[in-house]
Amino acid sequence: MDAEAVYLRMRHKLHVSPNQTVRIKDLAQIVGPDLVIEKIGQIIIHKITIHDKNIVIIDLMKVLKAIRDEYPSIDIQTIGTAQTIIEVQYKKPKMTGVYFVIVWLLLFIGAALAIMNFHEDVSMQEVHQKIYYIVTGRENDYPLLLQIPYSLGLGLGMVLFFNHIFKKRFNEEPSPLDVEMFNYQQDLDQYVVMNENSENEKKTHDNQNT
């Protein structure tokens, strides 16, 4: 095979089913002569077994090594990230309605209790009585006229902040929650890349020795 350049870019993440064989074409985007791509793409990099648990990190070096073993003369240019995270998707635990309802109720009651504690903590009742006095000049121990709109406003404020509670967004930008979830996932990914990777290398090395 002649030394035409092949461009290879590892995908960021790959979802596979248990016992699937992972080939290069799953792991990476490849650009180059069709014939070469076809051949390289079929190279098997990893076979998912039960020992893999649910995350496997494939390093770019492993892919390069596999390609070189088969076709030493190919010029490979790599672009982008150096690892692919393989997530093995075992049979999804079917989310049962009961479970969901329990979590929902937990959040509901927890939020209710938290806001009551908060009100007690900051003496909200006294503050509201004071506001009632400032505005009207009269004393009122139970200023419901202030407190009921206040309670509804609480919900409104959360909707505004999260931007998309009721499907219809105020604008197209991602909400802080979306960004937060993304950041969290990013951190997790980085963690597994750093930590699972070395362990994984050791494991495959052991296998080769035996």
Added chain:
Amino acid sequence: MTIKILSVMLIGLGGGLAVGAGFVAVLTVFGILPRLMQISKTHARIRSYEISIILGVLFSSWYGLRDMTITSSPWLLVPIGLASGTFIGMLAAALTEVLNVLPILMKRVGFKEQVLILLMAILFGKVFGSLFHWIFFVHL
């Protein structure tokens, strides 16, 4: 006498400085203002918003601490209540945000698609808890 007055003034000024700076710092950390500007697309008006916050703080501390009253209709309380509730609601939402509760919770319970419904649980919980507090709890 003069020294006493001066030292009390100094202490008051110092306390006010610390609390005011802390208040602004908290608002900044929670990022409510950027959020409101993002929604309303009024980034250019940031100076007016700053003035609005300062005036609000000055007004409430002046009237609140001196037991003064503007003697007007109780119905004025409705918009005030709504606005203060919205502000506290945003504060609460921002707080859960800062603490990173939701992403971890979603990951743990594994209902990524149902985030909205779970968020609604928190939202309704807050509204319900608040109403319950004012209507029943304070009478206990």
